[in-house]
Amino acid sequence: MSASSDVPFREHQSMQVTGRLAPTPSGQLHLGNICAFAAAWLSARSQQGRLLLRIEDLDTTRARPAVEADQRHDLEWLGLTWDVETPRQQARDYEVVRERLSDRTYFCRCTRAQIRAGGGTYPGTCRDLGLTAGTLRFRLPPGAVAFRDRCWGERRIDPGRFGDPVLQRRDGIYSYNLAVVADDWRDRVTEVVRGADLLDFTAVQMRLWEALGAPPPTWLHAPLVVGANGCKLSKSHNGLAIAALRAAGWEPARVWQLILPWLGLAGESLADALELFQPEQMRRGPIVLVDLVDDRVPAPQEDMRWRDALAP
Numbered sequence: 001m002s003a004s005s006d007v008p009f010r011e012h013q014s015m016q017v018t019g020r021l022a023p024t025p026s027g028q029l030h031l032g033n034i035c036a037f038a039a040a041w042l043s044a045r046s047q048q049g050r051l052l053l054r055i056e057d058l059d060t061t062r063a064r065p066a067v068e069a070d071q072r073h074d075l076e077w078l079g080l081t082w083d084v085e086t087p088r089q090q091a092r093d094y095e096v097v098r099e100r101l102s103d104r105t106y107f108c109r110c111t112r113a114q115i116r117a118g119g120g121t122y123p124g125t126c127r128d129l130g131l132t133a134g135t136l137r138f139r140l141p142p143g144a145v146a147f148r149d150r151c152w153g154e155r156r157i158d159p160g161r162f163g164d165p166v167l168q169r170r171d172g173i174y175s176y177n178l179a180v181v182a183d184d185w186r187d188r189v190t191e192v193v194r195g196a197d198l199l200d201f202t203a204v205q206m207r208l209w210e211a212l213g214a215p216p217p218t219w220l221h222a223p224l225v226v227g228a229n230g231c232k233l234s235k236s237h238n239g240l241a242i243a244a245l246r247a248a249g250w251e252p253a254r255v256w257q258l259i260l261p262w263l264g265l266a267g268e269s270l271a272d273a274l275e276l277f278q279p280e281q282m283r284r285g286p287i288v289l290v291d292l293v294d295d296r297v298p299a300p301q302e303d304m305r306w307r308d309a310l311a312p
């Protein structure tokens, strides 16, 4: 894994479609995660492609090995099978990729507090200081990045609005942006299907693909499931966990009947959806669920569907 000759160059045209399921073992899988995994599964399978499983346990403080077994069980229970498991992130060496990007990187000594005080977006303060230690950042070239999402269509986003991305923290931990691009490159992933929370970050990752001199994968972003007021699902949505639904007597078929319409996909079962899968017909979302523990929040229409589905 350490010699640069081990890093494969990819030729899309001659390669089988390869997608991936990339769970982070930091919590139980819920219906929101499953929407993205279902889209990834349907996309790869509908093209007779391969599907990889990759455990994204980069962040050692959040990764919980005990959760992994439950996540695998949930995926298999729902029929979201994979062909091969690739090395988990903690078992990977990102040195080669970091080295490969070295003419585009620089060290930064700014603290989070300093960046926050300056408005939150890193303004490139240390770009030309020639520092020899600190946080490793990627020097974004100027300008917007155009890419096509298979559901959202043509997108044009300036990654500069996020500031020069961190590739490696000062404690040595690699960043999600670096790891995910490096992993998809090494795993020869040809299509990335994930939640729409990462849609705009695609522009940042496109810059990293470009700097690696490798053809990027295709992109498909699945609708997010959010709580009341558009907020991210939290612990108060534990009732949406696959394990909780299973414990409450749900069968996989019932899960699919519930969430395929959320995704805007035709069919009542996973097999139907596979037959009929058209990524451009997927809805963009977000899918808003009422906070189940707070009845004071007025329920939009989709929340009512969720409540109906919960009823015995």
Ligand SMILES: [Zn+2]
Binding pocket: 107, 108, 109, 110, 124, 125, 126, 127
């Ligand atoms: Zn700095």
